Amino acid sequence: MSDFLFARSQMAMSLAFHIVFAALGIGMPLLMVLAEGAYLRTRNPVYLELSKRWAKGTAILFAVGAVSGTVLSFELGLLWPRFMAEAGAIIGMPFSLEGFAFFTEAIFIGVYLYGRTRLSPLLHWLAGVVVAASGVLSGIFVVAANAWMNAPAGFTFAGGRFTGIDPVAAMLNPATLHEVLHMTLAAFVATGFAVAGVHAFYLLRTPASPFHRCALGLALGLAGVCIPLQVASGDLSARVVGRFQPAKLAAMEALYRTQENAPLILGGIPDDGARMTRLGLTIPRGLSLLLGDSPGTRVTGLEAFPRANWPDVRIVHWSFDLMVACGFAMLAVAGWSVWLWLRRRRLAEHRRFLRALVAAGPLGFLAIEAGWVVTEVGRQPWIIYGVMRTREAVTPVHGIAVPFAVFTGLYAFLGVAVFSLLRGQFRETAGTVSTTPPA
């Protein structure tokens, strides 16, 4: 593999690792705050215990999120110096604002985790609210920077130079709204289902545990509210992508020919040589209907673009389908829970439903990873869509295989360590709390 490919792989690996902790860093504080808020209102000690346990897990996840995020801020320059030399002045703004959001978050997570005995309950809870809010804000700013790479705005590009820079317009580029919305919801959905999955797992063993019941209620509530919104916001994303990055959309849908009455192709094997997709499940006119609300909508296919400007169609198409499949699977589980709840069934005792929840646990994170692959690989060969190629941006340093190997090894090690520590904590939780009889 070339240095260029190693650089791309290192970036992809680092981001794929970081995003897990980033999403949890957005979602977990909200759950903590909800649990503690429930305690303050109901004075039910189970909720207090719950918020403490969740906070303990969050401490670990947050630290790993912080260090892996630090690596990313440097990697922007270590791997893509030509990109940053131009883009720094244009999208440095959201990154700087993000810096302040991190500050607020890091300060108040310290206050929240270590200040329980030093603050009044209300102030402590408010510190948690600040953590949750600044977590969302950090996500918003960094995703706005990413959106600019997809829908660059706020400068004029002529003769290889960037002039007329307007950082505010760059931050509010046409892709910001849908990406920010979709990512924030994704963090809540993924955290909600993952946490619900863990507690469903323990409920299968100790169905009477009030601790796991309360936990399941909150996590499932968050996930269930957000997942329908997420599917709707995904629809918005696809429409905007169709307008501003038609080549990415065509790759997502594996559509080679430009046409009206464009079909929606699910799965299948895209074949760039033959310019067609084999063996897919085809829904006639589906794509035109989805994008334009009428079968006559004309959808641009890949053939409209020079071959050199196509992203890897298979990766993009399959990742997109994977994300959408995960989304609908989670929607189905959420729908089932509402159905059961309306029929006044006890969710915590419905073993089939609990098993489905356990199975749905990882789907949110799977969808996040797949979604980012769609966004990032779908933008290729561009690092700034239509303006700068990724290849032009890469560092001149040789031997990128070495840092790639080192950081991959390091993150694999951290991943295993975090997993085993969290499992240790779950065990401890299962040992101490679940045996208390229902209140």
Next chain:
Amino acid sequence: MLAPAAAISLLLSLIVYALTGGADFGGGLWDLLASGRRAQAQRKAIAAAIAPIWEANHVWLILVVVVLFTAFPGGFSAVMTALNIPISVMLVGIVLRGSAFIFRSHDPRPEPGRRHWSRLFGGASAFTPVIQGVILGAMATGRIRVADGRVTTGVFAGWLTPFALSCGVFALGLFAFLAAVYLTLDTRGEPDLQADFRRRALWSGSALWPMAGIVYLTARSGAPVLFHGLTRWWAPLLLAATCLCGAGALGGLWLRRFSLARMAAAGQVALILAGWSLAQYPCLLTPDVTVANSSAPEVTLRLLALALAAGGLVLLPSLVFLFRLFKGDGRRRP
């Protein structure tokens, strides 16, 4: 006018990072070197002192990076290319330090099982400041050349020189000293521990003087621009102030005036960094990359200044709150 202002905010962030995040690394070094009958108690005191604040302290480094690439994108790009290797190594140290620290405090196993995390935390804490000093030193050597925004001297220039290495050792010494001084205050209630850290502070504070001498001597040929900068009119004044702070810190420790020692030690570190940057001003990466020739357009700098001001408004009260809560005098509860 705006570019120098951005450079000053960069320097201020760097100084605060050294005073806070740097000291956390120093704490890790003392964790590694904990010894004697009270070794466990020392480790506990160090962990308690840094646990609530290290993440906030760490963000100063992130602020340095984002301000650098927003205000001086060309400089950022050149530094990240020329110093790719030491910076990557530093990142490994940062990742290991942070995660080992948090893993250690959340590992449910009893003490012997946690020892691996302890070693990793201490080792990474001791090693990272050295490489940070090497990186800052390398930027001043003048061996890294940049033409047309491209680094022409490869990836080994500058940072393997005696000057850069002596800067690395000096940085470790500074951070260790700072940490030991702060820890004398964090252990107020425990006279034995306080005596331990007082001794460490006195030792490391005294060791700083010969270390500084070596940095100065190697600078003559290793960082000529910097060395020359230190002959300007303000240099003797700055040197005198730094020495005064250094002596004040040691004197304060000797007389057990620990708050005074803390202030003086912090002043010493701040002045050293200020002197370092004044001596090579206006270069960011000596000699080719300057504040003027690598800065972002006016509009970006203006917005950045606004963002920094607005951010500071939220940040400073929050930081005061954090430190008052965990470091406030005599308000420690179990």
